[in-house]
Amino acid sequence: MVKLKPINRQETALYLGYGKNTPDEVISGLMDECEGPLMEACKPSYCYGVFDVEICSEERVVISECAMELTGKDIVKLLTGCGKVVLFAATLGSGVDALLRKLQVTNMPKALITDAMSGAAIEQICNDFQEELSVQFPTMQQTMRYSPGYGDLPLAIQKDFLATLETGKRIGLAMTEGNMLTPVKSVTAIIGLRDITKEEELRRLRDILGSGQEINAELSVGNCAKGACEGCAMAAKCHQKDN
Amino acid sequence: MKQKTIQILDGAMGTRLQALGLPLGGIPEVWNITEAEKVTGVHRSYLAAGSDVVYTNTFGANRYKMAASGYSVSELVGAAVANAKAACKDYPGTKVALDIGPIGKMLAPLGDLQFEEAYDMFAEQIEAAKDADMIVIETMTDLYEAKAALLAAKEHSDKPVYVTMSFEANARTFTGTSIECMALTLSGLGADAIGFNCSLGPEELAPMVKRLYEITELPIVLKPNAGLPDPVTNTYNVTPEEFADCIASLLPYGITAVGGCCGTAPEYIAALKKRTQEYLTDGVTYEVPAKSELCGICSSTEAVWFSEPRCIGERINPTGKKRFKEALLNGDMDYILSQAISQVEAGAEILDVNVGLPGVDEKEMMVRVIRELQAIVSVPLQIDSNIPEVVEAALRVYNGRPLVNSVNGEEKSLSSILPLVKKYGATVVGLTLDEGGIPPKAEERFAIAERIVARAEALGIKKNAVQIDCLALTASAEQAAVQETLKAVAMVRDRLHTGAVLGVSNISFGLPNRELVNSAFLTMALQNGLTLPIMNPNSDSMMGALRAYRLLMNIDQHAIAYTEAYKDFVPAKAELKAGATVAVGSTADDTEAKIRASFGDKPAELYAAVLSGRAERGEFLARELLNEMDSMDIVNHVLIPALDSVGSGFEKGRIFLPQLILSASVVQGAFGCIKEKVQSSGEQQVSKGKIVLATVKGDIHDIGKNIVKVLLENYGFTVYDLGKDVEIEAVVKAARETGAPLVGLSALMTTTLGSMEDTIKALKAAGLACKTVVGGAVLTEDYAKRIGADYYSRDAKTTVDIAREIFNC
Numbered sequence A: 001m002v003k004l005k006p007i008n009r010q011e012t013a014l015y016l017g018y019g020k021n022t023p024d025e026v027i028s029g030l031m032d033e034c035e036g037p038l039m040e041a042c043k044p045s046y047c048y049g050v051f052d053v054e055i056c057s058e059e060r061v062v063i064s065e066c067a068m069e070l071t072g073k074d075i076v077k078l079l080t081g082c083g084k085v086v087l088f089a090a091t092l093g094s095g096v097d098a099l100l101r102k103l104q105v106t107n108m109p110k111a112l113i114t115d116a117m118s119g120a121a122i123e124q125i126c127n128d129f130q131e132e133l134s135v136q137f138p139t140m141q142q143t144m145r146y147s148p149g150y151g152d153l154p155l156a157i158q159k160d161f162l163a164t165l166e167t168g169k170r171i172g173l174a175m176t177e178g179n180m181l182t183p184v185k186s187v188t189a190i191i192g193l194r195d196i197t198k199e200e201e202l203r204r205l206r207d208i209l210g211s212g213q214e215i216n217a218e219l220s221v222g223n224c225a226k227g228a229c230e231g232c233a234m235a236a237k238c239h240q241k242d243n
Numbered sequence B: 001m002k003q004k005t006i007q008i009l010d011g012a013m014g015t016r017l018q019a020l021g022l023p024l025g026g027i028p029e030v031w032n033i034t035e036a037e038k039v040t041g042v043h044r045s046y047l048a049a050g051s052d053v054v055y056t057n058t059f060g061a062n063r064y065k066m067a068a069s070g071y072s073v074s075e076l077v078g079a080a081v082a083n084a085k086a087a088c089k090d091y092p093g094t095k096v097a098l099d100i101g102p103i104g105k106m107l108a109p110l111g112d113l114q115f116e117e118a119y120d121m122f123a124e125q126i127e128a129a130k131d132a133d134m135i136v137i138e139t140m141t142d143l144y145e146a147k148a149a150l151l152a153a154k155e156h157s158d159k160p161v162y163v164t165m166s167f168e169a170n171a172r173t174f175t176g177t178s179i180e181c182m183a184l185t186l187s188g189l190g191a192d193a194i195g196f197n198c199s200l201g202p203e204e205l206a207p208m209v210k211r212l213y214e215i216t217e218l219p220i221v222l223k224p225n226a227g228l229p230d231p232v233t234n235t236y237n238v239t240p241e242e243f244a245d246c247i248a249s250l251l252p253y254g255i256t257a258v259g260g261c262c263g264t265a266p267e268y269i270a271a272l273k274k275r276t277q278e279y280l281t282d283g284v285t286y287e288v289p290a291k292s293e294l295c296g297i298c299s300s301t302e303a304v305w306f307s308e309p310r311c312i313g314e315r316i317n318p319t320g321k322k323r324f325k326e327a328l329l330n331g332d333m334d335y336i337l338s339q340a341i342s343q344v345e346a347g348a349e350i351l352d353v354n355v356g357l358p359g360v361d362e363k364e365m366m367v368r369v370i371r372e373l374q375a376i377v378s379v380p381l382q383i384d385s386n387i388p389e390v391v392e393a394a395l396r397v398y399n400g401r402p403l404v405n406s407v408n409g410e411e412k413s414l415s416s417i418l419p420l421v422k423k424y425g426a427t428v429v430g431l432t433l434d435e436g437g438i439p440p441k442a443e444e445r446f447a448i449a450e451r452i453v454a455r456a457e458a459l460g461i462k463k464n465a466v467q468i469d470c471l472a473l474t475a476s477a478e479q480a481a482v483q484e485t486l487k488a489v490a491m492v493r494d495r496l497h498t499g500a501v502l503g504v505s506n507i508s509f510g511l512p513n514r515e516l517v518n519s520a521f522l523t524m525a526l527q528n529g530l531t532l533p534i535m536n537p538n539s540d541s542m543m544g545a546l547r548a549y550r551l552l553m554n555i556d557q558h559a560i561a562y563t564e565a566y567k568d569f570v571p572a573k574a575e576l577k578a579g580a581t582v583a584v585g586s587t588a589d590d591t592e593a594k595i596r597a598s599f600g601d602k603p604a605e606l607y608a609a610v611l612s613g614r615a616e617r618g619e620f621l622a623r624e625l626l627n628e629m630d631s632m633d634i635v636n637h638v639l640i641p642a643l644d645s646v647g648s649g650f651e652k653g654r655i656f657l658p659q660l661i662l663s664a665s666v667v668q669g670a671f672g673c674i675k676e677k678v679q680s681s682g683e684q685q686v687s688k689g690k691i692v693l694a695t696v697k698g699d700i701h702d703i704g705k706n707i708v709k710v711l712l713e714n715y716g717f718t719v720y721d722l723g724k725d726v727e728i729e730a731v732v733k734a735a736r737e738t739g740a741p742l743v744g745l746s747a748l749m750t751t752t753l754g755s756m757e758d759t760i761k762a763l764k765a766a767g768l769a770c771k772t773v774v775g776g777a778v779l780t781e782d783y784a785k786r787i788g789a790d791y792y793s794r795d796a797k798t799t800v801d802i803a804r805e806i807f808n809c
Helices: A009-015 A025-041 A073-079 A094-106 A108-136 A155-165 A167-171 A198-209 B014-019 B028-034 B036-049 B073-088 B115-127 B143-156 B179-188 B202-215 B240-250 B266-281 B322-330 B333-346 B362-376 B388-397 B411-423 B442-458 B481-496 B504-508 B514-528 B540-552 B557-566 B590-599 B601-612 B615-625 B631-651 B657-681 B703-714 B728-738 B750-765 B781-786 B796-807
Strands: A045-057 A060-063 A069-071 A082-091 A186-194 B053-055 B095-100 B134-140 B161-165 B193-197 B220-223 B255-258 B296-298 B303-305 B312-316 B350-353 B381-384 B403-408 B427-431 B466-469 B499-503 B532-535 B690-695 B718-721 B742-746 B771-775
Touching: A009 A025, A009 A108, A025 A094, A025 A108, A025 B657, A045 A073, A045 A108, A045 A155, A045 A167, A060 A073, A060 A082, A069 A073, A073 A082, A073 A186, A082 A108, A082 A155, A082 A167, A094 A108, A094 B333, A094 B362, A094 B703, A108 A186, A108 B657, A108 B703, A155 A167, A155 A186, B014 B028, B014 B036, B028 B036, B028 B073, B036 B053, B036 B073, B036 B266, B053 B073, B053 B134, B073 B095, B073 B115, B095 B115, B115 B143, B134 B143, B143 B161, B143 B179, B161 B220, B179 B193, B179 B202, B179 B296, B179 B303, B193 B202, B193 B255, B202 B220, B202 B240, B240 B255, B240 B266, B312 B333, B322 B333, B322 B657, B333 B350, B333 B362, B350 B362, B362 B381, B362 B388, B381 B388, B388 B411, B403 B411, B403 B442, B411 B427, B411 B442, B427 B442, B442 B466, B442 B481, B481 B499, B481 B514, B499 B504, B504 B514, B504 B532, B514 B532, B514 B540, B532 B540, B540 B557, B590 B601, B590 B631, B601 B615, B601 B631, B601 B657, B615 B631, B615 B657, B631 B657, B631 B703, B631 B796, B657 B703, B657 B796, B690 B703, B690 B728, B703 B718, B703 B742, B703 B796, B728 B742, B728 B750, B742 B750, B742 B796, B750 B771, B771 B796
Parallel strands: B053 B095, B095 B134, B134 B161, B161 B193, B193 B220, B220 B255, B312 B350, B312 B532, B350 B381, B381 B403, B403 B427, B427 B466, B466 B499, B499 B532, B690 B718, B690 B742, B742 B771
Antiparallel strands: A045 A060, A045 A082, A060 A069, A082 A186, B296 B303
């Protein structure tokens, strides 16, 4: 059973367009009202697989035992130096979709806020998973979570990604013709595992980015090329978009 | 009680093939052709272990999953059946079951797969497996998908069909289906056996098997995993012996077929075979609980049993309701849905759905409303129409087991409606009238009821699936007839032993203080055997009468439901007038002062209520103001300036989207009051212009579009909201039919921008003069230009500005 923590209000505010501003009492009061029903509607679950990985060229990564390959310069950059890769999928479940549909008919402000809160909730599930992963692989450094559709990693791999993890059977996660995940509040992500320390990881990122760029080790940002935001599937909710 | 035989099914296929070299995420069905020997080998290993039935290697052999396989569905299914047949040749008496798993996409409203499309995909698989002996539909987590598959199986073959679904530890599937809903729906649709497979081990499934046995008369199939998987190694934790022992202990609960799912191998099947044979020959008779004779209906997530009085909400019905009629004519789904939600919140357990209105295509509307309702509310529905085509279309798309309202004693009704009820496994209301009209005497109505039940039973519909409506006539016109109705209800209860329905509110038509008569009649009728009152749940006195009856009859034990409903009850006298004294917040600005100077205190206060986002206060003030101020003046001089002020704060980054929407919802409430007033006074409605909105084909994220809609409506525009994942042709059709000068399109994902472009092209190709405005998270102004949109809108407020520019208002 995946447990959900209280929902991160700062993250919620970020999704609501507040930037660094703080919501007023009315809106935070609405957040309080929205949290209970959302928690009740959430049936969070995730599944994952850990595989050996091999970079075959500047634009191609092969995952052992898997039919799927990863393509693109960005994923190669991400996984350089990684001996293992984690394929990960998480969802809040279809109850949240139903709650959001209902709220859009009965109470639009709450729909908007619940939508943002559920975004924060799924992020939380992912973060918690990464923490668990670091316990499982204490000597390995994790890359950022990288999802199909980020940078030049094709969103079209989503179908094979889901098939590899058998997400339909394991957590009830599928997708639409347009590669959108259903239930809507879901995430698929690739996390590289590197046999190095945090310091080495920072040094590696500095090499890639050059000096003068601020590096956020928590998120390992900076893997995206300049201007990559346009057309990136992450653009709507990326923490780094404005930086 | 003990079964005579128990079929031994096979074990896992996918994991066996992976052990033989199939990569993860690879397509196992391709091996039916490229590695046929290996597939046949797996079948043989199970047959040797004792399987009576093998499942073909076709779990994912549908058009969607096989798209990249290089083979057609019929090639893959044909080869799979041939492989299984070849293996069975050496084992006389064994059978080949066509295996059908989920398509891999979610059905609408969760996903973008339409029910009919899913049906077609399943039908293709079934047609390709002519040589299979039977059909198994397994690992279903969406009841709606299971229904599509079962319907396809019944309509494309005469073979026995087993349906098994996968449940989580909370006894629900991923989409929330309960065991009760599965049993009611699938047995109604004609499955030959139902049960469980995958997701859990036999121990976790044990309580679910027992529950299913209590509520179904169908044989039960059980095919669990070998316990639970280790998340890292993906190995399972139950040995073949433990597996077989646990299943053997469940065999007395009506199980007629057993096998294994993920993690099982031939050893598991061999152990199972051994233990099953021991059970069949041990000479012990097993005592298991008696089945109840209960009948019920359900949605995909909620079952309602006809075991006690249940409220059927009557409000989704245009009869005598101006606002509802208008909503039907304009396709205003939000209004219809809000009617549904308010009834459910008030305590309705079933909703009647009647959309018959001249000028409305009843069949199309019924299907649309059922789909939309089922996406929002979880109570089961009553399909209210006497037109067979409408009833059938509704039965087909309904997710769960519905109640059909109605059949009557006329031959043409009996012969057209009852076969549909049988085919789709529904329940039905039988009206006690026939070619001769409504008989005056209770005995005559009872005779019709008996006839309806006899005809239903002759078709194989169980008696308890028929709910008799003895018809409540208007007391003001036929006062003496009330007693006849009550008498007939009692006869139905005592002599026919079926449930009874009544449209309760009819009784008081033409009388003053109708609710008084209605609630008195409701109590009398309940006492006489009424079980399904069709009534207005939003009437406190009616719901009160029903709740009190349940309490007094010891149905609501320990008064749990009653006290829950009235725990916050305040006697009428002490009730405060809504929003009587609320201090105005610190939102005063210049405009507010100006409004106060020109129009007075109340308008200024309404203005402030919008700014501070207080919906109840806003609605209260709007209602009051309508008595003293022209409705259009309220809109133009109070509401719109308030929205403008909020909008400008939003643009300047002083206020944020949730606050903008909060203010918009205050205006929405005020608008609701104004609409009501305008409608009741018969004035012409004022609209600033028509706008069509849609989230484009392929895109299922529509919150952005819905926000835009609320704001546009706030400003007095008439919005035709086509919803999400909208076909290009539907946008063109709506733009043409409404003549709307502006079409707004929204898309969230890069992958659906293509269909936005195609929609714009189609609008232009159709020669329509409308302008297009586009928006969505990944859109940019440049991109909007590139795809030929007339306007790009970066947020909801900008869309309003664009609309006001176009409509010059």
